[in-house]
Amino acid sequence: MSSAVAGAVRRERSLEQALCRYVLRLGDTSLVLGQRLGEWIGHAPALEEDLGLANLSLDLIGQARLLLSYAGELEGRGRDEDALAFLREPEEFLNLTLAEQPNGDFAATIVRQWLIDAWQLEIYEGLAGSADSRLAAIAAKALKETRYHYRFSSNWLIRLGDGTEESRRRTQRALDSLWRFTAELFAPDEVDERMAAAGIAPALAAAAGRFATRIASDLGAATLTAPESRAYPWHGKRGVHTEHLGHLLGEMQHLQRTYPGARW
Amino acid sequence: MSVAERLADVREERVWQLLRQVPDPEIPVVSIVDLGIVRYVRSGSDGRLHVGLTPTYSGCPATAVIRESTQAALAAAGFADALLEEVLAPAWTSDWVTAEGRAKLAAFGIAPPAPAAEADREPRAVGCPRCGSLATRRVSEFGSTPCKAHYTCSACGEPFDQFKCI
Numbered sequence: 001m002s003s004a005v006a007g008a009v010r011r012e013r014s015l016e017q018a019l020c021r022y023v024l025r026l027g028d029t030s031l032v033l034g035q036r037l038g039e040w041i042g043h044a045p046a047l048e049e050d051l052g053l054a055n056l057s058l059d060l061i062g063q064a065r066l067l068l069s070y071a072g073e074l075e076g077r078g079r080d081e082d083a084l085a086f087l088r089e090p091e092e093f094l095n096l097t098l099a100e101q102p103n104g105d106f107a108a109t110i111v112r113q114w115l116i117d118a119w120q121l122e123i124y125e126g127l128a129g130s131a132d133s134r135l136a137a138i139a140a141k142a143l144k145e146t147r148y149h150y151r152f153s154s155n156w157l158i159r160l161g162d163g164t165e166e167s168r169r170r171t172q173r174a175l176d177s178l179w180r181f182t183a184e185l186f187a188p189d190e191v192d193e194r195m196a197a198a199g200i201a202p203a204l205a206a207a208a209g210r211f212a213t214r215i216a217s218d219l220g221a222a223t224l225t226a227p228e229s230r231a232y233p234w235h236g237k238r239g240v241h242t243e244h245l246g247h248l249l250g251e252m253q254h255l256q257r258t259y260p261g262a263r264w
Numbered sequence: 265m266s267v268a269e270r271l272a273d274v275r276e277e278r279v280w281q282l283l284r285q286v287p288d289p290e291i292p293v294v295s296i297v298d299l300g301i302v303r304y305v306r307s308g309s310d311g312r313l314h315v316g317l318t319p320t321y322s323g324c325p326a327t328a329v330i331r332e333s334t335q336a337a338l339a340a341a342g343f344a345d346a347l348l349e350e351v352l353a354p355a356w357t358s359d360w361v362t363a364e365g366r367a368k369l370a371a372f373g374i375a376p377p378a379p380a381a382e383a384d385r386e387p388r389a390v391g392c393p394r395c396g397s398l399a400t401r402r403v404s405e406f407g408s409t410p411c412k413a414h415y416t417c418s419a420c421g422e423p424f425d426q427f428k429c430i
Contacts (some may be wrong), residue, residue, distance in 0.1 A: 035336055045330075048403060048404035048414065049404075050406075051404060051406045051407065052404060052405065052406040054406075055406040055410055057323075058321070058323035058324075058410055059321060059322055059323045060323070061323050061408065062319075062321060062322030062324065063322045063323070065322070065323075066322060066352070099381075133353070136353070137352035137353035137355070138352060140324060140352075140353060141352060141353075141355040141356070144355060144357075144430050145321060145322060145430075148405060148428075148430070152405060152406075153406070
């Protein structure tokens with residue numbers, strides 16, 4: 001094999017590894033957020049919202065299955081969606097740090113959901129035109145679902161923010177506490193840059209602008225104020241997490257860890 | 265058209281008929297063909313039958329059951345080696361629910377979906393599948409399954425499901 005061909009093969013292989021990492025990030029974010037929302041089942045403030053959060057959770061876990069299956073194939077080590085979900089350590093999860101934050105009260109859950117929905121809208125819209133046809137198909141499907149997730153969360157954000165003194169106070173408090181995790185959403189690293197250069201993923205800078213416009217408009221309608229600084233960019237997508245992820249995984253992975261290979 | 269092609273056509277039509285009998289596990293009055301879940305039936309160059317199925321929602325729990333019941337129905341009719349293929353693109357839309365499927369949903373008490381082009385707008389007046397009144401109100405965009413929204417009728421006072429448009 002000539003060195004030029006060997007070089008091309010190496011580049012191809014390393015692009016595939018970067019793509020695998022990128023798909024894992026998307027899949028893990030959906031999975032972790034879906035698991036969080038599942039914690040609300042039987043506890044939401046009203047039956048309709050209980051069903052709503054469960055429906056969102058189901059869509060997100062469905063998206064995670066499609067994405068993690070694909071990541072497992074790209075990785076080529078024989079791990080399927082279940083092995084990736086149930087048998088990885090916390091530092092191997094590449095979800096956004098925001099997704100793993102605890103549910104808190106209903107306002108905190110809504111603020112977290114609204115931020116991630118608005119982020120997913122931009123990402124999935126860009127990915128629907130991806131040069132990678134498998135990712136484009138998954139994103140086009142997920143985008144339809146994300147549109148009504150966002151309708152749910154943004155409507156609630158406005159009702160709570162522009163609601164009673166109590167609901168407004170709680171929603172502003174949730175925004176103040178979760179805002180610091182938003183710096184990570186559109187901060188590109190080498191994986192994002194490679195994906196954008198290859199036409200696989202949208203460029204984050206342009207997406208960030210549209211996200212900011214959308215967020216500002218919703219906050220205006222909700223009479224809420226975004227905090228000034230986003231300070232520290234967390235590194236969930238690099239595998240560095242807050243302590244909350246370990247607890248979440250402890251519950252989610254318990255059965256497979258205790259009874260390896262258990263099936264329904 | 266060659267004899268072989270005509271035979272393949274007859275076989276495919278038979279399979280479509282067969283799949284019209286496979287019920288949706290969550291709304292058994294409609295079949296997987298009524299819902300637009302079956303995307304194609306083809307005779308492959310490998311001699312095997314290829315059937316394309318698309319999931320309605322990414323996380324719809326019925327997807328796995330549909331796969332199993334389709335495989336079982338095909339096996340029972342002598343197509344044990346049929347290949348089921350998952351089709352993701354283009355993404356499923358409620359516009360694919362057939363006219364027959366819409367009529368069956370309405371008769372069962374589920375308001376059929378509006379055109380998907382209206383998915384992002386305020387929903388148009390949804391007729392109550394029981395009394396026909398347009399004096400209805402959406403209680404929640406989320407109902408008993410991912411594909412349904414929850415409504416109530418002011419005229420007859422009954423709650424009902426609407427098949428969501430997506």
